[in-house]
Amino acid sequence: MTHPSDLAVSEWSVCSGPATTATMRQSSVVLAPVAAQLMTALHQVGALHTGETGMRRRGRLAWAHVASTRRMTRHAVHPKRGAEATDATGIPPDFIG
Numbered sequence: 001m002t003h004p005s006d007l008a009v010s011e012w013s014v015c016s017g018p019a020t021t022a023t024m025r026q027s028s029v030v031l032a033p034v035a036a037q038l039m040t041a042l043h044q045v046g047a048l049h050t051g052e053t054g055m056r057r058r059g060r061l062a063w064a065h066v067a068s069t070r071r072m073t074r075h076a077v078h079p080k081r082g083a084e085a086t087d088a089t090g091i092p093p094d095f096i097g
Contacts, residue, residue: 038074039090045069048092052081067091 042048052065055077063081067074076089086092 038072042067042074043092065089065091
């Protein structure tokens, strides 16, 4: 599963350095239970919208994946598309709704 610090929002850094890295690590630890609850909830919904789009990450092509409902959204960035990416990011590939 993608670590919360790899969420798409982390791509929009305003600054960098040791303090930013430490803050991101602390945030990912604090938000890990929230991310787990979100993934559980997304696997239980009746309708799920998913998508992906290409983007640049550290100068290389990557894919921004999203799964959402009216109330929840999960973003993840992965270097690949398809089943390999959905398996790695935890975005429900096996959803039937």
